[in-house]
Amino acid sequence: MDKPILVVDDEPEILMAVDTTLRMAGFANIVTINDARDVIRHMEREIPGLILLDLNMPHINGGRLLKIIRKTWPKIPVIVLTGTIEVDTAVKCMKIGAMDYVIKPVEEDRLVAAVKQALALEESGSIVKKPLHQDLFAQIKNxxxxxxxxxxxxxxxxxxxxxxxxxxxxxxxxxxxxxxxxxxxxxxxxxxxxxxxxxxxxxxxxxxxxxxxxxxxxxxxxxxxxxxxxxxxxxxxxxxxxxxxxxxxxxxxxxxxxxxxxxxxxxxxxxxxxxxxxxxxxxxxxxxxxxxxxxxxxxxxxxxxxxxxxxxxxxLPPLRERLLDLPLLLDRFVCQAASELDKPIPDIPKTLIEQMETYPFKGNIRELKSMVHDAISRYEKGPITADLFKGLDAAVQQSPLDTPSPGLETDKGLPTLKEASNILVEKAMEQAGGNQSAAARILGISQQALSKRLQKIRK
The missing domain is CATH 3.40.50.300 (P-loop containing nucleotide triphosphate hydrolases)
Known part of the structure; x- marks a missing residue:
């Protein structure tokens, strides 16, 4: 093989067993890694042809690592290594992109068969359905x-x-x-x-x-x-x-x-x-x-x-014009920063990405990378949140709900709740430039709920 088989497991005896079995089966190009934090860094230097990935590892859970690999390298086949009691978890991993799973301690015949099948399917190009960006990359010669x-x-x-x-x-x-x-x-x-x-x-x-x-x-x-x-x-x-x-x-x-x-x-x-x-x-x-x-x-x-x-x-377009890339970039920079700072890799909630989509990013990707590194340096546990991102937190706090809005105070006193609600909706639509999705995020409601409110206002 031109590309190596990458084996990731925190147990040295498992790494040795898998490495020995594959070499005896004729696979000579094998790389073993026992620290999950080193995987992304290694793959940025050398892209493997196949990954054998343990599920239960310290620092980065195998399922989390699989999601990262699937986002950035969707074409690489992954086989999950799992304990007997974790078959359900392995099946879940297959739903998010793993090709197969092998139960530990590994049976030599089962392991070799799974590897041969994965490589055969990879060569035939009939693995999983390729995401949009992989189809586009397929049209690029180099x-x-x-x-x-x-x-x-x-x-x-x-x-x-x-x-x-x-x-x-x-x-x-x-x-x-x-x-x-x-x-x-x-x-x-x-x-x-x-x-x-x-x-x-x-x-x-x-x-x-x-x-x-x-x-x-x-x-x-x-x-x-x-x-x-x-x-x-x-x-x-x-x-x-x-x-x-x-x-x-x-x-x-x-x-x-x-x-x-x-x-x-x-x-x-x-x-x-x-x-x-x-x-x-x-x-x-x-x-x-x-x-x-x-x-x-x-x-x-x-x-x-x-x-x-x-x-x-x-x-080159600015980051605000390529928001489809924001989750990918955020994920990569979080992993890099966590590895450099020896921190656990946090989950990235959808709400954080939605908040970032409204941030201007005048410094573009360089600014995003700097913000992530600073946020991870102060991160301790749990999902990563907007308050760890200094500039983002300020932008989120600067909401029309936090400042006096024209019309909320009148000579007649406070408006009714219905009137105040309508004023806030109109103010949010104005700030979002007529974009209902963005206005809904400002108000903290769903786009469907906002659409219903607008219909009532405009009757």
């Missing part, structure tokens, strides 16, 4: 190149197709999008798919004056300036045969823009203090969270440079 990006969003998968199409090109790429949406990750995907032999070099050009920019990018020769006692190659030289990613390109000084334009047009540049022209074959990728055309009208960015940079252009 899904492994995008493994660091967690998504089931159609826009993101369209971008993946575009990235695959432009990756072999030598022309520059401009990646646009708000802070924290994953521009550098997409840049890494482009470089990986390009097949270029050199490495990917990333430099943030924000705040660099012209001299520092030139020295950083192009390097200098001995004696170029006071203190330059030896020559230093620039990042463009380090990216030879590879890719140079210029982050925050919208903040680049105008004088530096001229030098970058020459590099893009001719591939030529001068090291500081040198009159000898050098040539670069590095592919240029630029990223920005600003509108370059708006900067051009303000005289802050060269029009000809925009044209050169944007031969290929893509714009």
């Amino acid at each position: 899904p492994a190149a995008f493994r660091q990006i967690i998504t089931q969003d159609k826009k993101m998968h369209s971008i993946f197709h575009y990235v695959e199409a432009i990756a072999p090109s030598l022309q520059p790429v401009l990646i646009c999008g708000e802070t924290g949406v994953g521009k550098e990750l997409i840049g890494q995907c482009i470089h990986t798919l390009s097949g270029r032999k050199g490495k990917l070099v990333v430099v943030n050009v924000a705040g660099l004056d012209d001299n520092v920019f030139s020295d950083t990018l192009f390097g200098h020769v001995t004696g170029a300036f006071t203190g330059a006692d030896k020559a230093r190659p620039g990042l463009i030289e380090q990216a030879a045969g590879g890719t140079l990613l210029l982050d925050e390109i919208g903040d680049l000084a105008l004088t530096s823009q001229v030098k970058l334009l020459r590099l893009l047009q001719e591939g030529d540049y001068l090291a500081l203090g040198s009159d000898k022209t050098r040539h670069s074959d590095a592919r240029i990728i630029a990223s920005t969270n600003q509108d370059l055309w708006a900067l051009e009208t303000q005289g802050k960015f060269r029009r000809d440079l925009i044209y050169r940079l944007s031969t290929h252009t893509l714009t």
Whole structure:
């Protein structure tokens, strides 16, 4: 097998028994893990072809771990390992995505048969019904190149197709999008798919004056300036045969823009203090969270440079426009943070996800990851709740129910309960922009209940 069989169990004797049985049956590529907290971290580095998963383990329950695996890697077959008295639990696990179960202590023939059947079905592609995002991934030629990006969003998968199409090109790429949406990750995907032999070099050009920019990018020769006692190659030289990613390109000084334009047009540049022209074959990728055309009208960015940079252009959507990914991202970041901080992995209630769906996430995925890490650092036990997320808790508390609403106090005194109820409903609909689902969450009622109230108000 190209991909390993991953065996997860906290009992060393079970791991040894399973490993020995499978090796004797001809399966040589086997990885064993005795700490459930290490599973996700390992799978991010190497995706297995099959997982044998114990149900009762400390730190992370096997059923919980199965749910995490099913959300992020729905295509990987999983066989549950269970004690005799836990058959009912094993059956429940099969309902949420396990292919089969094997009772411990394992019978050699039963184990080998289950493994062979799982691998045969995996090869034939007839395992469980694939979720939507797995169908989309199936249309991508090189899904492994995008493994660091967690998504089931159609826009993101369209971008993946575009990235695959432009990756072999030598022309520059401009990646646009708000802070924290994953521009550098997409840049890494482009470089990986390009097949270029050199490495990917990333430099943030924000705040660099012209001299520092030139020295950083192009390097200098001995004696170029006071203190330059030896020559230093620039990042463009380090990216030879590879890719140079210029982050925050919208903040680049105008004088530096001229030098970058020459590099893009001719591939030529001068090291500081040198009159000898050098040539670069590095592919240029630029990223920005600003509108370059708006900067051009303000005289802050060269029009000809925009044209050169944007031969290929893509714009990444903000997190608030890909809410289908929110549960997946939240689940992954919770697991990562819990592992790093040596905390138990908490359950994530549906109400928390609903509250997060109304949060603006101006810092996008980067902000979500930071919020989760901070929340897990203060987490102790039970389901994780909104009050552990500082920014989210403040947003939830800032509800129209917590502030005086126009019309609740009149010259005639307090309104009736019916009048107050109608006022709150209208206020919630106004704040939600007419979205009944969002307004219902604000009011703490179901969407159906809100719909009935609106019908009565509008009669």
